[in-house]
Amino acid sequence: MKTVQQQLTQFLAHITQVPPLDVALADASGCILAADVIARSAVPPTALAACDGYAVRAKDVEGARPTAPAVLPVAHVITNALADPIRLVDFQAIKVSSGAALPIGADTIIPLADTDRGTVRVAITDSRRRGQHILPAGADMHEGDIALRAGTRLGARQLALAAGLGYPRITVHPRPRVVVVPVGDELVPPGSPHHGIYDANGPALRTAIQDVGAVAIQVAPLPDTPSALTEAIEDQMVRADLIVTTGGLSEGENDTLKDVLLHLGDVRFDHIAMQPGRNQGFGMLKVQGFTGDEADHVPVYALPGAPAAAHVAFEVFVRPALRAMAGYSELYRPALTATTTTSWRSPHGIRQFLPAHVTGTPDGGYEVTPVGDPEHLDNLTLSLVASANALAVVPEDMTDVATGASLPCLILED
Amino acid sequence: MKTVQQQLTQFLAHITQVPPLDVALADASGCILAADVIARSAVPPTALAACDGYAVRAKDVEGARPTAPAVLPVAHVITNALADPIRLVDFQAIKVSSGAALPIGADTIIPLADTDRGTVRVAITDSRRRGQHILPAGADMHEGDIALRAGTRLGARQLALAAGLGYPRITVHPRPRVVVVPVGDELVPPGSPHHGIYDANGPALRTAIQDVGAVAIQVAPLPDTPSALTEAIEDQMVRADLIVTTGGLSEGENDTLKDVLLHLGDVRFDHIAMQPGRNQGFGMLKVQGFTGDEADHVPVYALPGAPAAAHVAFEVFVRPALRAMAGYSELYRPALTATTTTSWRSPHGIRQFLPAHVTGTPDGGYEVTPVGDPEHLDNLTLSLVASANALAVVPEDMTDVATGASLPCLILED
Incomplete structure (x- = not known):
């Protein structure tokens, strides 16, 4: 018998990361970044107002307090965040929105709350230190800085950063495509009018695969006959990064699935020193290229058919492999x-x-x-x-x- | 100013669960069950062999041990799990696979490991107690038993159970559909050749919404003009369970978004006693029915435009609402x-x-x-x-x- 650790190590040795692909941001959600994301220019490109308020020169409002406000004329109101910076004249104020380019000559933004919100003249009731509420050019990133490192999982906040840098596409390990093949003469899809045992593993594995962030392609249950199995698996190989079969391994049964997989590639079946789920197999199936002389390989894992055993073996062997294919460095559940x-x-x-x-x-x-x-x-x-x-x-x-x-x-x- | 708790309580008071819908198992993954799933018949319907081995009568093999095996003729091999049960004659054995119907008259399954695996005659080297390795009829469930209770989250193992009971469809709270509307004259989609600030909130909110298990519909950034905003929001209302806007609330800006939302329904805007994200709003928008005299309502939440504030306000207010809409009883992150x-x-x-x-x-x-x-x-x-x-x-x-x-x-x- 093989130990669980031997089976896991040997199976993972057959697994490689899905090759990097350039995808739209919408398709990158939950994927692992495959190439660093670089800031193509300084962020922000110029100094910005970091709150709604009045741009001033600090020395013009020094000492302002509620009992002795500094009163300045409002020379301009910037309503368009995209406008080119304008020049602030001494002893004047320019009203700005958060995110607007800092007027040339201004060194401080006085927040609305520290003013009377005046539109023609503004009374400033609190004086702040120079630089307050200003985001200097390059405060976040300089041109060429690494914004996101390869290996980062792309959740909402990481995609916000990539989007904010202007990238409509990003290079990720795309979701592995996993074909689920339930095997057994007795199996029928749930709801089928035919006499049989309802296939529980197909729907369960589809969801378990999706929960890892992979794409599940679920085949209807297949009878334990060589031609049907061979045809279905060969058909699916071309669009699969991994094939997962379930069932067909009981010792009381004929060895159709074993024979079919052995015929299609280099596969081994063992008794694993675990409960539940003693009978399992894995290997590499050969995909014949259209020209006949190319050959590619797709890994396969043969899970037990009993639902509890299939669930456990998926968790122990297939889930870590899917994490590895998707580019994760941490493969295991906490x-x-x-x-x-x-x-x-x-x-x-x-x-x-x-x-x-x-x-x-x-x-x-x-x-x-x-x-x-x-x-x-x-x-x-x-x-x-x-x-x-x-x-x-x-x-x-x-x-x-x-x-x-x-x-x-x-x-x-x- | 309103407290965070007041804002949350008031917004959640506008939120209702998405009405239950009958969906295919494939679409139920990750949803909350909206109606109990009942066993329509006993599970298993008849007694089954629970391992690969030989069905015998316990008294025929009593005292069998390696030095004094009980040797029985193998009267039959059951290879088809669906065959009707056959009758076991005294002092004979029937070879069975795990899951096969128990032969009539048999009360024990001897596992392969305790035999010489004979095909004509089998030598049994270990005698077990009566009932061993048999799953009696109804062992799992009786007809009418509740298999899954309304309120259960449907992961892989719960869907396996529903599938195993034969249900091709199941009644769930479907995923809420959330329309994301980024607002701001300065916003352009990432990758746009136009001068502007790249919209980071749209892609971030889309992913954050998907991470809650909801469906995100992302609108391209909209200018802060009444006609464009009104048209886009009215267009989206008919397919939305919730509308989320972001931006357009800065005090330095004009009040276009506020005016548009107030015109479309019953909405309120407040200063919330929180950092970041002081300016937020929510309410109910009126959807005019096709006949003109029906009116339905869609909740709306207006998030701040600054990405950090939008992220925080989504987490604090919108995420719990989406969990409530999806039927979760636990709304908050651990x-x-x-x-x-x-x-x-x-x-x-x-x-x-x-x-x-x-x-x-x-x-x-x-x-x-x-x-x-x-x-x-x-x-x-x-x-x-x-x-x-x-x-x-x-x-x-x-x-x-x-x-x-x-x-x-x-x-x-x-």
Whole structure:
């Protein structure tokens, strides 16, 4: 049997980042930046008023206070933030909006609140120090400064910065495209009038893939027959960055899926020292180019068919791979330590990932209770898994999990 | 001036949940369930084998052990999970896959690992207790059981359950549609060849809205002229659950946006006792029906134009409203307490929301450092805001923030 760590390391060795692509800002949301974003000019390009008020020379209003205001004529009102800077004459004031270019000769903005808001003449009731409420040219960035570094995740505030610098497009690792292939003669889509077992893994994996920020392409459940499987997988390979199959690996079944994948590329199947989800496989499938002599490769991961096992194996192996493809450096979910409210025996040499319910607070600590019976993982039904909010991890060398034992728990975001 | 709490309470009073809608599972991902999901039949409908192995009667293999295996003829191999249950004859075994219907008369599944995996005759080397590895009919749910309760967020595992129950569609609060209207004569879209200030709020708000799980409809920046604003907002009202404007509220500017919104409905503008983002407004706009005598209402929120202030006001007022519209009961981001690494003076009676950098761990505690100078919030440039990962909150009555003071911090997910 292979350890979880061996399986993860070997699978991740087949994974590469999706090649950088220039995309519109609207398509970059949530992606990882693949090239530094540089300020193409100073920001701001000229000194700006940083609040609504009156541009003055500090020395003209020195000592102004409520009982002895400095009164200046208002020479101009700048209503257009784009107007070229105008010149301030000594002992005058120019009314400005926040963001307007600082009038030439002005060195201070007096906020509206420290004035009588006059339009012809303004009484200034508070004198401020020179430079107040002015954003100097280049205060934010100089030309050539790195505004955003490659590797940054592009959320709202990072995209605001790129937009503010004038970039309509940006170079990112685009979202990986993942094709989901549920396999099983017995599977029918939810709502199908045909006799069968409703495919739960397809819809679940589609959402789990989207939650990582990737694009899911869900294929209708496929029968466990070589021609149908081969045709569907070959069809999908050309548009996939990763193919994920689920089912078709039970030892009681025929080995159709294994045979098909082995025929399409270099794939291995192993028993993994974990519960649930003992039977899994991965490898590289060969994509034949249109000319026949080119060959490209698409990684594939074969998940178990039992929904709880498929969910766990996706979390443990496929999710980190999708994060790596998308350009993240941190591949794993945050873990916290919780004490168990119950006890059970865990098989020696096996790492358990138990759907569980975690409660608690950072200050008060956390408690964890597995959903269902950890000694009978066959009972991990869809409703039990749906009620969990975490995966409790029992290390390989822990066989007696005592009540109160500390276990690392992976918190599932939803 | 109004307090932050007054503004929030008054705005949320105008907000209602988006009416429930029946959607395909693929469109329900991340939505809040609006009606209980009921099991329409027992799950599983009949007893199932819960692992790959041999179905037997426990009394036929009693006492089997490696030195004295029980050897039974293999009467049948069930390869089709959908086949009707067949009858097990005494002192025989039937090979089954996990998920197959339990043969009539069988009460135990012997896992493959406890056998010689024989195909004609099987030697069973371990006897187990009755009922082992069998999932009884109704073990997961009985007909009429509530599988998922209204109010549940539909992540991967919840959708797996709905799919497994056979539901192709599900009743949810659909994603709110939010129209973003940046206002300002000086604004041009990023990449525009025209002279102007690049619109940073449009792209930022689009992403922030999507991050809440809502649908963003971004309008190109609009000039501050009554006809253009009125036309654009009236056009968008029919497809919006919420309209968000940004800009056009500076006191130095003319009051075009205020006048337009006041003309279109019942809207109020106030000074809010917060930094950044003093000038904000909200209300209800009237949508005229096609017949002329129907009237519907769309809520509107008017955000400040300065990017840092727009970001903060979105977080404080609009994000909770979007969560409420989407059916969430918990409207607010998780907060943690961090100690400050620096000191500053905060105005009395004003609640500060300072873009800040939080570091630390649950065990070691957290430290917070505002980005930029909290006494000069005019300096909150796009690059400073983009480098933050939290908003530090200074309460209204705290005027001297000492180094080491404890502040609540809202963690920004990205």
